[in-house]
Amino acid sequence: MDPIHRSSEVPASLAGPGAAGRRDGVGGGEGRGGGGRAALRARLAGTRRQGEPLVVLTIFGTRPEATKMAPVILELARRPGVRVQVAVTAQHRQLLDQVLDLFAIRPDFDLDIMQPRQSLTDITTRALRGLEDVLGQTRPHLVLVHGDTTTTLAGALAAFYQQVAIGHVEAGLRTYDKYQPFPEEINRRLTDALCDLHFAPTPTARDNLLREGIDPAGIFVTGNTAIDALLAVVKPDYRFRRDELARFPAPGRRLVLCEAHRRENWGKPLEAVARALRRLVERNPDVELVYSVHPNPVVAETVRRHLEGLERVALLDPPEYADWANLMARATLLLTDSGGLQEEAPALGIPVLLLRDKTERPEAVAAGTVLQVGPHEEPIVREAERLLHDPEAYRQVAQARNPFGDGQAARRTADAIEYAFGLREEPPEPWDPGA
Template sequence: MAPQPGGASSRVLLVSGTRPEAIKMLPLLAELRRRPGLAPVLLSTGQHREMLDQALAAFGERCDLDLGLMQPGQDLSDLFARVLLGVAGVLRRERFGLVLVHGDTTTAMAAALAAFHARIPVGHVEAGQRSFDLDSPWPEELNRVAVDAMAALMFAPTEGAAANLRAEYNAQGRILVTGNTGIDALLGAAARIAGDRALAARLALAMPPLDPARRLVVVTAHRRENLGPGLSRICDALAAIAARGDVQIVWPLHRNPAVRGPALRRLGGRPGIHLVEPLGYLEMVWLMSRAALLLTDSGGLQEEGPALAKPVLVLREVTERPEALATGVVQLVGTDPRRIRAAVARLLDDAAAYAAAARHAFPFGDGTAARRIADAIEDWAAADARMTSAA
């Protein structure tokens, strides 16, 4: 028996607060809407207000519920408390059979805890990824471990992530290897851009002036553990790379003043470096597709680079995505300027090394993760409805 629309077991609350969460949850939202027995509801906490809105606009979506919790210079503890109380209030007012959270953000952790307190099952999208270092990434490693300890449904992107879950505390949770919904979003966006010349032309107009004779290096850096000295070292490395004269660097700056301030002071106005405002999702996919190389401390680009056949240098010492390293497309380089410069030089100056890294790899799935997750949720909701009827 399929769950009845409108019944508690059929109502699924998807919670997002940041741009990466939205990008990876929206393919799942679309898939859940295709299931007549399910009633998905999208809630925004507003953890990253403007960047979240950019992601929603790229998919032509809007939130059903919006807590609007963004505040300038927000402290992690204050944000956690506001998300916890805000989501708890929603769960008191409305009935849901399942709360879905994504990844490792403060929004995911607080929303999962609110659902746990309300005795509502939690589903964790992108479960099981581990760096095994609570300081890196900080505080994300603790967030994802805690969410998995509470989750009834754990959607692991890879078999390695599932193995991590099987070794941990929560033996009662159901673990499914699904792939990563971020690859669903990426492949869909890339196909959309490739098939629409007018769209591609509009995206190109949103970019800084790019020199076709220079290779493009795309940078993202915003991790909390890199703020301060780490970010300064990254800036030093980028200045030296730009000084080669044969590359151009585009860095869409995060809204966090602790990122923007140092980057603008140290790199603003330097030849060959474009420090730009945060790009929309489609703009970012267009830019990555044209890059020779990606430098990042982001988890998402570690997944997206291999799918786009783009070498990725990770500006961290550890990663929770060892599957990306195993492809040879992704390499850890940390924040030491000499190490970063050497890795960039090897890829840009050694054709064989570049060819070995610039190849397609899909360790995080084939673009069907949302369908697999929706299938599992549909089965779970139907079983819950049967149990409720029998009671």
Template sequence: MKKIALVFGTRPEAIKMAPVYLALNGSPLQPVVIATAQHREMLDQVLELFGITPDYDLNIMKERQSLSDLTSRLTKALEDIYKNEKFAATLVQGDTTTTFVGALVSFYHKVPVGHVEAGLRTNDIYNPFPEEVNRRLVSVIATYHYPPTEQARKNLLAAGISEKNMLVTGNTVIDALLWTTKNKSLEARRIRESLGLEDESYILMTMHRRENWGEPMREVMKAIKKILSEKKDLKLVFPVHLNPVVREVVYEELGEYPRVLLTEPLDYLPFVSLMEKAKLILTDSGGIQEEAPALGKPTLVLRSETERPEALEAGTAKLVGTSAEKIVEETLKLLNSTEEYEKMAKSVNPFGDGKASERIVTHLIEAFGA
């Protein structure tokens, strides 16, 4: 049986690779999970939910490590595995440092790379940083490209990538989301009840990107205070990233503010449960821009660029940047206008139908004659 290495290390990667792993498990190909644990605690939560036990766990996480340090340590750890294993292909997902290094080491060993969620672009190498460059570099290395949307396919073609081994699949995050809402609905309701949110109106927020550290984040916190002062029946729920740079600002600005619930980073299931009942979502995350439309949740993106323009074109998300004034304006517009709210909430999700993983595995089986 031919082995397919699945290399991932962060929670978003794990969520999006989990349905691919499940699909491979029922196929003639053998998945071999290499968890780098670039994000240790958040990764483990997803592995447990989907019942995935890594074949290799590199435990690479180290507090405040630089990108150069992370890259060199990942390279060495993966090299040791690839010297002793015979893989037919490697699958990497998205645009993290794990994604890039996984593709690079696979290339060094002449193992073809499949890139799940290929073709996302902002065309600004520093925004988001370092993700934009990571995904471009993986596109150069990869043999098999799995863009989630037609726009992503066009981005790859514009970059000179051959269409020969390219397949538009939809995004595997929708596969994971639909699996979770179908199989874990009772647990999701109990989670909301435990937080006192089952019958409450609330905004769900996430924020962690490097380009938003410092003053941009303080601007967003200022906007939150203004919104809550205008809407007395509204709460804010904010799972705070573990990075000390993020936590310092968030707790200083919102730690004692009324109707703000700051939590530790949430497992995937609790986060899905909060998305299900949120009024709207404020985020600088990429993945949430794909997930929220599947649940009918308007999403305001705390960034100046997005590699997911399909969300903007479909009307499911809107870029608001980090200006307090702009965030307040757009949030209140949604909260005060049923027409504006429903226009976003009822837009069709452009990111998939829940069958992306099946398409990827079918394509690999055909490629290897399995």
């Protein structure tokens, strides 16, 4: 597959001098570790000619990746010694484009791989083939991937095949159950095994990497860039792009938001979630429910069968990120199986009911910002009504300290990249949730 090249559309802020010539890879048969950070810095700095800009190719394909990578891209673009380029697979086309427009990021390369009812194999093979061509054209010093998607793994694997250094934003999250979440857990583990630089959002994520034998020289605790993005778009005077959203919540009502779509919840688990939501609305006349319905037909058909036409229920196509973030700021409660929303909602003081049996973000559960109920009808209804009717229980969850970041994760990530490649002398101070 030939990538769609869009370099003429790259904003001036993302442009930089070109990088000429083929570069040596960073693989070279070297073992990991072997001298700590000095050895790592020498190896990475050796891939860049004196005076040549550091070329960083960011790769992503879905809305969550784009949301969390946008602050890093914009931060790197401000660094005079760095040239950042953007390649998207468009694994999720429409949802991805919403975030690109919001942050004014125009990709250099757009593979546009999305097809109806695409399988994981479809996504992987099309992304891997297209990214091989992109890497051949860009010759980056560092490929930067994010999180846990199929694009993440394909991007890391494509870079590994070209012996290009790889950095993983949001590294080290684990459940240690390879099927929960599916396929994200294995995507994360395989990606981390391939990477040279690991940007762990929390000390817990760092400790996971260390237990797995990842070279500590390449691990940096940064906080999560989701908080950076959230704080950039949530505003008291925000005007919704979709007018229908401005009416929520109606006077005298409390807004409950839901976003649930993960593959491991398809079928009976999602049926149970939908039944619980119906009961919650019917039993609590002051509650109105807004469900952001994922476009996947498996999800949409289940949700609409149980909830469509019900009074005080709105089933919406996924709102743009800024609209959703500001709608979340108005909510009383969030029910989700999403990973990122476990980080974002607590930053706004919104309690989260997690519709999963296992989470790669145990910090939120330990901190009390997330209550893990799983995709099970009775626990969902019970815990939701407890929070809705017990002000003290609600206060304890809403006011718990968010362990995921302070809005400076993108800066720490960019500082760490510059440090690893010899463009600055000191590493960033690590994010410390307890400080």
